[in-house]
Amino acid sequence: MKKHLPAILTGAGLLILWQIIAMCINAAYILPSPTQIAVKIWELRDPLFTVHTPATMLVTLLGLMISVVLGVGLAVIMEKFETVERALYPVIVTTQTIPVTAIAPLFVLWLGYGIWSKVLVSVLITFFPITISLHDGLKSTKRENEELLKTMGMSSAAIFIKLKFPAALPSFFSAIKMAIPLSILGAAMGEWLGAQSGLGYFSKRMMTQLDGAGVFAPVVVLAVCAMLVVAVISAIERKLITWRKEI
Amino acid sequence: MPLVEFNDVTFGYKEDDYLLLRNLSFTVEKNDIITVIGASGCGKSTLFRLMTCLEKDYTGSISINGKSPETASGTAAFMPQKDLLMPWRNILKNVTLPLEVLPISKSERIEIAKEALSKVGLSDCEKKRPSELSGGMRQRVSFARTLVQLWQGRELLLLDEPFSALDSLTRISMQDWLIGQVNDLNATVMMVTHDVEEAMLIGNKIFLLSGRPVKDISIIDVSGIKCRDDLYLPQSVKLKNRLVSAFLTDNADKEERSGV
Numbered sequence A: 001m002k003k004h005l006p007a008i009l010t011g012a013g014l015l016i017l018w019q020i021i022a023m024c025i026n027a028a029y030i031l032p033s034p035t036q037i038a039v040k041i042w043e044l045r046d047p048l049f050t051v052h053t054p055a056t057m058l059v060t061l062l063g064l065m066i067s068v069v070l071g072v073g074l075a076v077i078m079e080k081f082e083t084v085e086r087a088l089y090p091v092i093v094t095t096q097t098i099p100v101t102a103i104a105p106l107f108v109l110w111l112g113y114g115i116w117s118k119v120l121v122s123v124l125i126t127f128f129p130i131t132i133s134l135h136d137g138l139k140s141t142k143r144e145n146e147e148l149l150k151t152m153g154m155s156s157a158a159i160f161i162k163l164k165f166p167a168a169l170p171s172f173f174s175a176i177k178m179a180i181p182l183s184i185l186g187a188a189m190g191e192w193l194g195a196q197s198g199l200g201y202f203s204k205r206m207m208t209q210l211d212g213a214g215v216f217a218p219v220v221v222l223a224v225c226a227m228l229v230v231a232v233i234s235a236i237e238r239k240l241i242t243w244r245k246e247i
Numbered sequence B: 001m002p003l004v005e006f007n008d009v010t011f012g013y014k015e016d017d018y019l020l021l022r023n024l025s026f027t028v029e030k031n032d033i034i035t036v037i038g039a040s041g042c043g044k045s046t047l048f049r050l051m052t053c054l055e056k057d058y059t060g061s062i063s064i065n066g067k068s069p070e071t072a073s074g075t076a077a078f079m080p081q082k083d084l085l086m087p088w089r090n091i092l093k094n095v096t097l098p099l100e101v102l103p104i105s106k107s108e109r110i111e112i113a114k115e116a117l118s119k120v121g122l123s124d125c126e127k128k129r130p131s132e133l134s135g136g137m138r139q140r141v142s143f144a145r146t147l148v149q150l151w152q153g154r155e156l157l158l159l160d161e162p163f164s165a166l167d168s169l170t171r172i173s174m175q176d177w178l179i180g181q182v183n184d185l186n187a188t189v190m191m192v193t194h195d196v197e198e199a200m201l202i203g204n205k206i207f208l209l210s211g212r213p214v215k216d217i218s219i220i221d222v223s224g225i226k227c228r229d230d231l232y233l234p235q236s237v238k239l240k241n242r243l244v245s246a247f248l249t250d251n252a253d254k255e256e257r258s259g260v
Helices: A005-025 A034-043 A045-080 A082-095 A100-111 A115-139 A143-151 A156-193 A199-208 A212-240 B044-051 B091-101 B106-119 B135-151 B168-185 B196-202 B228-232 B234-258
Strands: B004-011 B021-028 B033-038 B059-064 B076-079 B156-160 B188-192 B205-210 B216-221
Touching (some): A005 A034, A034 A045, A034 A212, A045 A082, A045 A115, A045 A199, A045 A212, A100 A115, A100 A156, A115 A156, A143 A156, A156 A199, A156 A212, B004 B044, B021 B216, B033 B234, B135 B156, B168 B196, B216 B234
Parallel strands (some): B033 B188, B033 B205
Antiparallel strands (some): B004 B021, B004 B059, B205 B216
16 A cells, blocks of 8 residues: 555545646536546446446457457467568558558448447557567577577477466566557547447547536546556466566 | 597587687597586587587587487486576476476476485475575576486486586585585586686596687596595696696687787
8 A cells, every 4th residue: 555655645636636727617518527527427327337338348358359369379470480570570560650540440441330340449559569578578588598498308389388488478468468558548449430339439429418527437437447457467467477577 | 339429520600700619529438527628718618509409500420329419319418507497487396397398297207306306405495486595506406407307317417617606605515515416426427617626626537628729628637636625635736737827828829819
């Protein structure tokens, strides 16, 4: 608790400042106060938590799962085959220079207003940090470690399982923690472009009604969801990787 | 038949524009305890890299137990300079690592590793992580990890400067400890070291590598030196001075060639 005190105090200070500024402006459609947002979340709890949050979380989860499979696959293949690495690495980097907001409407054209256009936006944003971080993690093992295992008679597959994979786990968890907020962002962004449900869609609907607190309410829910999922992943990471500082 | 035979071996690393070994020939008999000394960068560790098949681009022939290094992969147990323990494995699991490629059951692996840890006096550290051990203890775990390979049929123990990272007091105690271990093993041992006294104390024979590239190995019999006190006998002191002088001459030659 003591460790988190500076963050809690800073957050509380910013909320108080926000409350004061919002009260001074006194125009909820421009800047609603934190208390107005809290009240709005409570009022809209039913659609927010039973319809829109699960919809966004489903897109987030699917996007993240596909990104993990794609990212891990690409990282492993690039680590194993240098030619593939040389061929793919620049392409992967290039995908990140494309503005997602510009290309996302294409996904709606291709895949329609259903869930998969949003999932694709989420994947496009999240597979990059997973691929690159894991690839760097796999590459980070020292040559002397690999050579020692070779002298023991281990195959490339055994060296991967016993050395490279465990050594890359810290990088993998860092990538996942980075990818979670991005995945949620991608899902919400996709929903903004066209959807029947989801926090992004809900936020856009509230905007058309000039309901400032209503726009902020799903944003707050999105942020809380991201923090909760990252906290869960961090807890798993702490349990699994007790040796992070030793490599 | 010698256990190790180098015949006219010539080798240089691809990235270097010079040779390390030229037409080098020597043999190591079974149960020899050889310490290998020579100036820094002369190719001592390279001999081990060639024997363990980590370097393959040489000319001449190398034979380990009558086979080429490519086909003799199960003959040598190698202990590197650094302990290279895996931080995500506890001590017991670090020692079982080389056994995991062998067709033996998990329980058997654990039994063998426990025995090896007991042999190096670390039975009470099985569940600890490498970070919880001192430098000397970590080297002993590394030795136990090498030992289990010898017990599983490997005949040649290759030690590459195993104590170079240790402080001088730990080093002395580890040297005395290793002498006991090596004498008990009844295996063929080759150990690279920079320390002339260590070479005289641990080995029965010293291989002195000199020249650039190395063409010949001077073989010095030190089987008469059985304990640390023997190092202070007049003939031992004379030999030590001779080896140090050879070392210094070779280093001076190297510096002259590199323009230092």
